[in-house]
Amino acid sequence: MKKDLKYASVFSSIILILLICPLLTTAQEVTIPADTAISSNHEVTINGDNVPYRATIGNQPVWDDDGKPIATLFYTYYERTDVDEQSSRPLVISFNGGPGSASLWMHLGYTGPKKLRISDEGFPIQPYGIEDNEHSILDVADIVYVNPVNTGFSRILDDEVEKETFFGVNADIEYLADWIDTFISRHNRWVSPKFLIGESYGTTRVSGLAGELQNRNWMYLNGVILVSPTGLGVDRDGPVGDALTLPYFTAAAWYHNALPSELQQQDLSQILPEVEEYTINEFIPALSRGGTLTDEKKSEIAERAAYYSGLSEKAFLNHNLRVSTSFFWKELLRDKELTIGRLDSRYRGIDRENAGDRYDFDPALTAWNHAFAPAINHYLRDQLGYETDLRYWLFGPVRPWDRSNNNTGENLREAMAQNPFLNVMVQSGYYDGGTPYFDAKYTMWNLDPSGKLQNRMSFKGYRSGHMMYLRDEDISTSNNDIREFIRSSIPEDGMPAKY
Numbered sequence: 001m002k003k004d005l006k007y008a009s010v011f012s013s014i015i016l017i018l019l020i021c022p023l024l025t026t027a028q029e030v031t032i033p034a035d036t037a038i039s040s041n042h043e044v045t046i047n048g049d050n051v052p053y054r055a056t057i058g059n060q061p062v063w064d065d066d067g068k069p070i071a072t073l074f075y076t077y078y079e080r081t082d083v084d085e086q087s088s089r090p091l092v093i094s095f096n097g098g099p100g101s102a103s104l105w106m107h108l109g110y111t112g113p114k115k116l117r118i119s120d121e122g123f124p125i126q127p128y129g130i131e132d133n134e135h136s137i138l139d140v141a142d143i144v145y146v147n148p149v150n151t152g153f154s155r156i157l158d159d160e161v162e163k164e165t166f167f168g169v170n171a172d173i174e175y176l177a178d179w180i181d182t183f184i185s186r187h188n189r190w191v192s193p194k195f196l197i198g199e200s201y202g203t204t205r206v207s208g209l210a211g212e213l214q215n216r217n218w219m220y221l222n223g224v225i226l227v228s229p230t231g232l233g234v235d236r237d238g239p240v241g242d243a244l245t246l247p248y249f250t251a252a253a254w255y256h257n258a259l260p261s262e263l264q265q266q267d268l269s270q271i272l273p274e275v276e277e278y279t280i281n282e283f284i285p286a287l288s289r290g291g292t293l294t295d296e297k298k299s300e301i302a303e304r305a306a307y308y309s310g311l312s313e314k315a316f317l318n319h320n321l322r323v324s325t326s327f328f329w330k331e332l333l334r335d336k337e338l339t340i341g342r343l344d345s346r347y348r349g350i351d352r353e354n355a356g357d358r359y360d361f362d363p364a365l366t367a368w369n370h371a372f373a374p375a376i377n378h379y380l381r382d383q384l385g386y387e388t389d390l391r392y393w394l395f396g397p398v399r400p401w402d403r404s405n406n407n408t409g410e411n412l413r414e415a416m417a418q419n420p421f422l423n424v425m426v427q428s429g430y431y432d433g434g435t436p437y438f439d440a441k442y443t444m445w446n447l448d449p450s451g452k453l454q455n456r457m458s459f460k461g462y463r464s465g466h467m468m469y470l471r472d473e474d475i476s477t478s479n480n481d482i483r484e485f486i487r488s489s490i491p492e493d494g495m496p497a498k499y
Contacts, residue, residue: 030389032155034061034072038385041081044113044132046139052081053113053138057384060183062149062175070161073179074153076103077144078113090141090193090486093180095148097201099172100398102152103145104376106199106227110469111137111479112145116375121346122470124371130379135479141195141486144183148176150396153388168402173208180209181217193490195223200435200466203229204408210422211411220419223489224412225482226426228435228466232409234443239287242322246283246308247275248436249328252345253310255431258332260307268430268463275308276438287321325433326358339363344465345431364465369394409447416453420497423456423489427478429468430461437461458485
């Protein structure tokens with residue numbers, strides 16, 4: 001009997017090994033190309049004009065100091081092919097955020113020649129897929145979409161390399177600057193007017209890159225576009241940060257018809273300037289006084305904040321006038337048993353319980369993942385011919401991320417001061433609760449405390465959220481704003497860069 005059990009145990013082990021071996025073999029067979037490119041020719045109609053272009057997808061390495069490839073970045077590069085002088089044509093280098101987010105969002109949502117098939121308001125529809133983007137900026141500029149390490153199909157090649165080489169505010173900027181330098185040299189784009197565009201954390205990235213490229217790689221830019229920007233290291237702790245969200249509360253409440261009738265019947269463009277002025281002149285000073293506010297003044301502030309936010313006066317009093325965004329997303333439509341989205345508060349969700357101080361999930365991000373994941377895989381693999389068994393990481397493993405010494409806003413300011421040709425444009429959605437639009441305005445104001453650079457900064461607001469381009473009306477307007485920004489940021493021939 002013991003002998004039979006022994007043989008049975010051995011037999012079971014053999015079966016287990018046979019079952020596991022194919023899995024191990026499959027994992028070992030997944031190859032990561034370090035340096036490769038595939039090109040194909042296409043055409044798209046943009047604003048009524050036919051635009052022929054070449055699409056190149058591939059990988060370009062990140063090297064260590066000894067010239068050894070330690071990582072490889074996946075990119076997609078679009079070049080218009082019917083131009084006489086390719087080298088002097090504007091080039092836009094595009095990053096998304098996270099950190100740890102792939103480039104698909106702006107690639108298939110915003111500026112590229114193909115865009116996501118979604119509803120006019122940005123909700124997922126089936127069948128999934130893509131279609132021509134008649135609003136793409138490819139008519140005026142070439143574009144490269146870059147996936148940092150561990151996003152998209154980008155991967156670390158050397159397991160012995162410390163993760164700190166890539167995963168941190170300043171490490172990220174340093175290796176990406178070198179990668180861009182190589183890309184520009186390989187594709188003969190040194191004399192091209194160059195622009196960086198970043199979304200969300202990507203704005204931290206491109207702000208730092210503006211300084212890094214200029215000071216360490218001697219590469220001077222014409223423009224930086226900040227889409228739904230982060231804080232860029234600009235201090236807003238305490239009462240300032242607590243108060244700045246009020247105009248966003250107003251916008252989201254207005255969208256959901258939750259404001260008092262006398263406000264609700266006005267247009268958003270009439271309401272927001274009033275709330276912004278109140279926030280700066282009344283709300284921030286009141287919160288700065290903390291617990292020394294009299295009960296009478298506290299009630300007065302709570303009443304006005306409630307009036308502008310769609311919440312109750314009691315909600316503000318219960319939170320010592322400091323209502324968090326997470327509570328707002330849960331509270332605004334609680335009476336309807338609905339939540340609203342963080343990244344785009346037009347989206348609504350349902351929770352397990354109506355009670356609580358925070359939603360179960362962000363209905364905006366859930367909707368976007370729903371639509372983008374199948375579209376990017378179909379497009380890259382089936383239409384552009386990228387063959388790999390790797391998973392396309394919409395969000396990749398980049399933790400822990402070193403956020404210390406974030407001076408990216410100052411890096412951008414310094415680059416602008418040193419380069420009279422460098423301009424900055426901010427684009428924000430009024431319904432974005434992740435990186436609220438009034439935070440973006442505050443950042444822009446305080447990025448330049450001297451005020452001497454404000455004439456080279458501009459702000460554009462849109463009636464949508466974090467990815468304002470997912471709304472049909474806004475993808476047209478926002479791309480036109482980029483198009484005009486590019487044109488206005490290229491100086492006339494022979495114009496000297498001087499003050």
